[in-house]
Amino acid sequence: MSTTTATETHAEHVEHHDLGFIRTYIFSTDHKMIARQFLFSALMFLVLGGLLAVMIRWQLGFPGRPLPAFIQWIFPDTMAPSGIILPEFYNSLVTMHATFMIFFALMPLMAGVFGNLLIPLQIGAEDMAFPRINMVSFWIMPVAGVIMLASFFVEGGAAGAGWTSYAPLSTSGEWTGVYMGQILWLVSLIVLGFSSILGSLNYVSTVINMRAPGMTWFRIPLATWSLFITAWLLLLAIPILTGGLILLLADQTLGTAFFRPEGSGEPLLWQHIFWFFGHPEVYILILPAMGFVSEVISCRSRKPIFGYHSMVLALVSIAFLSWVVWGHHMFQSGMNPLLGMTFVLTTVVIAVPSAIKIFNWMGTLWRGNIHFDAPLLHAVAFVSLFIIGGLSGMFMAAAPVDIYIHDTYFIVAHLHYVLVGGSLFGIFAGIIYWYPKMFGRMMHEGLGKVHFFLSFLFYNLAFFPMHNLGVQGMMRRIYDPNQYEFLQGLQPLNTFISISIFCFASTQIIFAFNFLWSLRKGKVAGNNPWKSNTLLWTTPSPPPHGNFPEMPQVYRGPYEYSHPDREEDYWPQDEPPATADAGGQTAPAPTLEPVPGD
Amino acid sequence: MSDAVIATMDRRPMPGMKVYNKKLGMWIFLLSEVMFFTSLIGSYVILRFAHPDHWTDPGTVLNVPLTAVNTFFLICSSVTMVKAFAAIQQGDQKGLQRWLLATILIGAAFVGIQVVEYMALSGEGFVPMLDSYHAVGRGNPHEGPSLGGPLYGATFYAMTGFHGAHVSIGVLCLIFVYVRSLQGAYTADNLEGVEVIGLYWHFVDLVWILLFTIVYLI
Numbered sequence: 001m002s003t004t005t006a007t008e009t010h011a012e013h014v015e016h017h018d019l020g021f022i023r024t025y026i027f028s029t030d031h032k033m034i035a036r037q038f039l040f041s042a043l044m045f046l047v048l049g050g051l052l053a054v055m056i057r058w059q060l061g062f063p064g065r066p067l068p069a070f071i072q073w074i075f076p077d078t079m080a081p082s083g084i085i086l087p088e089f090y091n092s093l094v095t096m097h098a099t100f101m102i103f104f105a106l107m108p109l110m111a112g113v114f115g116n117l118l119i120p121l122q123i124g125a126e127d128m129a130f131p132r133i134n135m136v137s138f139w140i141m142p143v144a145g146v147i148m149l150a151s152f153f154v155e156g157g158a159a160g161a162g163w164t165s166y167a168p169l170s171t172s173g174e175w176t177g178v179y180m181g182q183i184l185w186l187v188s189l190i191v192l193g194f195s196s197i198l199g200s201l202n203y204v205s206t207v208i209n210m211r212a213p214g215m216t217w218f219r220i221p222l223a224t225w226s227l228f229i230t231a232w233l234l235l236l237a238i239p240i241l242t243g244g245l246i247l248l249l250a251d252q253t254l255g256t257a258f259f260r261p262e263g264s265g266e267p268l269l270w271q272h273i274f275w276f277f278g279h280p281e282v283y284i285l286i287l288p289a290m291g292f293v294s295e296v297i298s299c300r301s302r303k304p305i306f307g308y309h310s311m312v313l314a315l316v317s318i319a320f321l322s323w324v325v326w327g328h329h330m331f332q333s334g335m336n337p338l339l340g341m342t343f344v345l346t347t348v349v350i351a352v353p354s355a356i357k358i359f360n361w362m363g364t365l366w367r368g369n370i371h372f373d374a375p376l377l378h379a380v381a382f383v384s385l386f387i388i389g390g391l392s393g394m395f396m397a398a399a400p401v402d403i404y405i406h407d408t409y410f411i412v413a414h415l416h417y418v419l420v421g422g423s424l425f426g427i428f429a430g431i432i433y434w435y436p437k438m439f440g441r442m443m444h445e446g447l448g449k450v451h452f453f454l455s456f457l458f459y460n461l462a463f464f465p466m467h468n469l470g471v472q473g474m475m476r477r478i479y480d481p482n483q484y485e486f487l488q489g490l491q492p493l494n495t496f497i498s499i500s501i502f503c504f505a506s507t508q509i510i511f512a513f514n515f516l517w518s519l520r521k522g523k524v525a526g527n528n529p530w531k532s533n534t535l536l537w538t539t540p541s542p543p544p545h546g547n548f549p550e551m552p553q554v555y556r557g558p559y560e561y562s563h564p565d566r567e568e569d570y571w572p573q574d575e576p577p578a579t580a581d582a583g584g585q586t587a588p589a590p591t592l593e594p595v596p597g598d
Numbered sequence: 599m600s601d602a603v604i605a606t607m608d609r610r611p612m613p614g615m616k617v618y619n620k621k622l623g624m625w626i627f628l629l630s631e632v633m634f635f636t637s638l639i640g641s642y643v644i645l646r647f648a649h650p651d652h653w654t655d656p657g658t659v660l661n662v663p664l665t666a667v668n669t670f671f672l673i674c675s676s677v678t679m680v681k682a683f684a685a686i687q688q689g690d691q692k693g694l695q696r697w698l699l700a701t702i703l704i705g706a707a708f709v710g711i712q713v714v715e716y717m718a719l720s721g722e723g724f725v726p727m728l729d730s731y732h733a734v735g736r737g738n739p740h741e742g743p744s745l746g747g748p749l750y751g752a753t754f755y756a757m758t759g760f761h762g763a764h765v766s767i768g769v770l771c772l773i774f775v776y777v778r779s780l781q782g783a784y785t786a787d788n789l790e791g792v793e794v795i796g797l798y799w800h801f802v803d804l805v806w807i808l809l810f811t812i813v814y815l816i
Contacts, residue, residue, distance in 0.1 A: 258753075264649050266644060
């Protein structure tokens with residue numbers, strides 16, 4: 001059976017040489033090429049989102065001071081006359097920073113890049129279940145990105161109602177001064193939703209139906225597990241957002257009144273729709289990073305992952321719980337206290353699976369043979385920063401505390417601890433760890449370490465003091481805190497944070513240099529530079545079209561490191577078990593038959 | 599990726615579900631469709647509970663008899679779809695073409711009647727817009743008090759409109775399948791396309807039964 005597939009895969013490989021530039025590099029149906037396309041475009045959006053953040057911090061660190069002369073010329077008088085950022089433009093900056101980072105950087109980096117790269121390779125498939133749908137799913141994203149970018153150049157500027165676009169602020173240009181920008185924002189996200197749905201449809205089908213023989217559910221690597229769960233969340237959450245966005249667009253353009261109070265519409269309905277999508281979205285942005293970190297920590301400490309099954313169950317239970325906690329974003333919006341209490345309880349329960357994961361990571365590291373290289377450092381940073389972000393989340397989960405800190409910089413600190421300290425460090429770990437498989441070369445280890453230590457330092461200097469700002473009452477999204485007397489004393493801290501952010505942003509240049517330099521000059525990686533177990537590492541780097549020369553047969557779980565009976569400290573999933581001379585301790589060879597119960 | 603490889607990928611021995619990829623993919627896609635309609639129906643439920651004064655008794659504004667006939671048509675089209683699939687399971691290509699054509703015509707008729715209904719309703723002032731909503735009761739379209747409120751019109755058009763769009767897309771896909779069937783693309787062993795579009799069509803039908811109940815009858 002596998003021989004037929006092998007010949008055909010080979011035939012396909014040969015055929016691909018004739019596809020030409022456009023089919024190979026632009027409209028490619030190969031999941032690895034699509035992963036690379038997602039990677040480059042999402043990194044560009046990440047840079048853009050970062051630059052918007054730098055502008056936000058310029059205003060907060062030095063309110064009213066003109067931007068440096070060398071970038072003043074970029075901005076017309078409607079944004080920053082003589083370099084001074086206008087309040088309306090500041091609203092757009094805050095909105096678009098979040099929008100680009102969440103929808104165009106983090107989601108594509110996690111689901112788009114690693115979903116495409118890892119899922120077929122880790123489960124032993126030739127490609128996705130629907131390669132052409134996969135291509136469409138990528139190409140929708142730049143289209144949506146262009147629409148979103150265009151909103152900066154229309155009259156009134158880009159959307160300024162926050163990434164949550166709360167009604168009634170978002171329902172009419174009368175409130176924000178943004179007319180076309182808000183409409184483009186809505187259209188762009190509706191379009192982008194199709195990318196997410198098509199992509200996740202593909203991931204779910206691929207994981208269910210395309211696994212190699214022997215790849216049972218509980219032999220699937222945790223990165224693929226987390227992407228599988230994330231795909232389910234995307235699949236079910238994005239349509240909710242799309243529905244809400246369409247109704248909001250109707251309010252904007254057709255004159256309906258779903259969310260407009262002047263026509264008996266319900267602004268709170270928008271909040272319910274948005275956060276019913278929005279809370280699963282929060283986990284969409286963190287679960288994949290948890291998967292990457294699990295892979296890296298287990299491999300780099302040369303130990304089986306502690307509690308594999310509990311890791312999977314924790315992922316599943318976080319995903320389930322994410323559907324019943326959305327109200328904790330709305331404690332301040334007016335809610336029956338009994339209902340509020342319910343949301344407090346469901347939210348606090350999420351701490352349990354999260355803590356299980358954290359203890360499992362620590363249990364994996366415990367007395368491991370830890371290799372302190374760049375992926376591991378980023379992964380450990382993920383764990384520690386996620387603990388801080390998770391604990392500050394507990395404050396917000398408690399309604400009485402949340403009412404005090406709601407919409408302050410405490411929230412900003414929390415979400416950046418989870419999304420930058422968590423997701424972004426997880427993505428860095430993933431990029432460095434799987435870079436050799438994507439490009440055939442290693443990233444430079446020394447530069448990687450320098451980038452890590454500087455990032456970790458400036459990151460914490462920038463975001464930890466924000467907790468303090470929030471507790472002292474500084475509002476989120478405020479243009480100039482100095483307009484309030486009680487916030488004027490916080491200006492030195494704000495300036496300090498801004499300088500730290502500038503340093504953090506500059507540090508990313510090291511990463512960008514390392515990334516680009518290693519494409520050409522990095523050390524050639526070979527098949528398995530990290531001595532890891534998953535099927536991914538049995539393929540050449542980068543893998544050819546069709547991935548596996550012949551269909552792999554899986555014999556064991558993905559984390560069999562430092563097995564006492566083996567000389568080598570790793571045991572690839574597809575290596576046939578030794579015969580009886582290994583003391584009879586090895587598992588019996590599985591057959592081609594699917595395992596019962598799958 | 600060539601079609602040959604995609605075809606072999608569908609037939610791998612693997613520990614997956616005993617369903618071919620396209621069918622599995624359609625089921626998963628329909629789950630996301632369920633969530634989309636959930637957002638529309640959920641909004642409707644919340645708005646209606648919050649503003650019961652925007653709604654009136656069933657049948658006073660909307661033309662229930664006409665839509666009941668239309669609903670019957672759509673249910674019939676599900677039957678013809680089943681007949682089309684049954685025909686090709688027997689290898690009956692002529693039967694497949696005949697029943698597909700019937701499904702397409704009935705589906706198109708459904709959309710057509712919906713357009714007629716929309717034009718009549720908007721002519722009577724039943725529109726989604728806040729400012730121009732002025733619906734009057736059935737029977738005396740030129741006089742009588744205004745009925746309901748703009749949320750009635752807005753939710754009506756949102757729900758039935760997106761359903762109509764789904765039916766229209768379904769008709770287009772069915773035309774595609776029909777053209778392929780005329781070329782003899784489907785046989786008793788190769789009927790995935792027919793089955794997958796059938797799943798979508800039955801889903802759209804099912805959603806309509808739900809929408810007809812809550813929009814027109816309650």
